[in-house]
Amino acid sequence: MGETLCYGTGLGYVIFLRRSHVDVRASWSPGLVIEPSANIEQMHFQEICARRLGSGFEITCMAWDPTSSEANTRIAVGTRDKIVQVLTLNTNSQLQAVFSVQLDNTMPKSVAFGDKECVYVFGLYDGNFIKLKGDDGAVVKEYSCQSVIGHAAVNQRRGVFVVDNATDGFTLYRLEGDEEPVRTFTTPAPSVSVPKQVAFGAEGRLIIGGSDHGSVYVFERKSGKLLESLRHSSTGLVQTIAVGVRLFKR
Numbered sequence: 001m002g003e004t005l006c007y008g009t010g011l012g013y014v015i016f017l018r019r020s021h022v023d024v025r026a027s028w029s030p031g032l033v034i035e036p037s038a039n040i041e042q043m044h045f046q047e048i049c050a051r052r053l054g055s056g057f058e059i060t061c062m063a064w065d066p067t068s069s070e071a072n073t074r075i076a077v078g079t080r081d082k083i084v085q086v087l088t089l090n091t092n093s094q095l096q097a098v099f100s101v102q103l104d105n106t107m108p109k110s111v112a113f114g115d116k117e118c119v120y121v122f123g124l125y126d127g128n129f130i131k132l133k134g135d136d137g138a139v140v141k142e143y144s145c146q147s148v149i150g151h152a153a154v155n156q157r158r159g160v161f162v163v164d165n166a167t168d169g170f171t172l173y174r175l176e177g178d179e180e181p182v183r184t185f186t187t188p189a190p191s192v193s194v195p196k197q198v199a200f201g202a203e204g205r206l207i208i209g210g211s212d213h214g215s216v217y218v219f220e221r222k223s224g225k226l227l228e229s230l231r232h233s234s235t236g237l238v239q240t241i242a243v244g245v246r247l248f249k250r
Helices: none
Strands: 004-008 013-023 041-052 059-064 072-079 083-090 095-102 108-113 119-123 128-132 139-144 152-155 160-164 169-174 183-186 198-201 206-209 215-220 226-231
Touching: 004 059, 004 072, 013 059, 072 108, 083 119, 108 152, 119 152, 119 160, 152 198, 160 198, 169 206
Parallel strands: 059 108
Antiparallel strands: 004 013, 013 041, 059 072, 072 083, 083 095, 108 119, 119 128, 128 139, 152 160, 160 169, 169 183, 198 206, 206 215, 215 226
């Protein structure tokens, strides 16, 4: 799956692109000079599959199952019409449905795979946390967090998830607990209510999240202590972040 890129669109399309190597020499033309030391291969992504899901509502979240095989790559997709689907991409680049469920009141903002191929769903407006069975989408567990959910991240190894609560920072919950939060990682109150991505770092020991005032915050998960405030800009939104696996390792 490391060679494949997948994304969703506002019109409900799921697009898969596969990376291939392109030999620069094949596109050589008179006057083009290729240095002897130049890398003669370039990366190129080619569309291998495109499908519009359901009625074509906006895709609001996607997740890849890291335990799935190259032969059957599993993805979970949430759409604005409150539907969550799990699909597989087979070796022939064909997309096949595993299940599709209509949620009662929850518009999915984040999805994630868990143990035994279960699917976790996080609702934007109602703040619902829902656990679905991986084979048929039946609801195993559901409760409401104490806020809306701008974004969510799951750390299966630690048995926790963290959400952007859109009010005063990021809130940590237990996957197998109840709606009582473990703790909140407090940041200055936002001036604009927009979703901000949050992630685990350093094998779940850190919580990293964005802001609406140009900063990225790094907290210690176990104590809630603020370790770093990284200044991205003097003002503006930091809505999207990515965390490397070697972050803060010595």
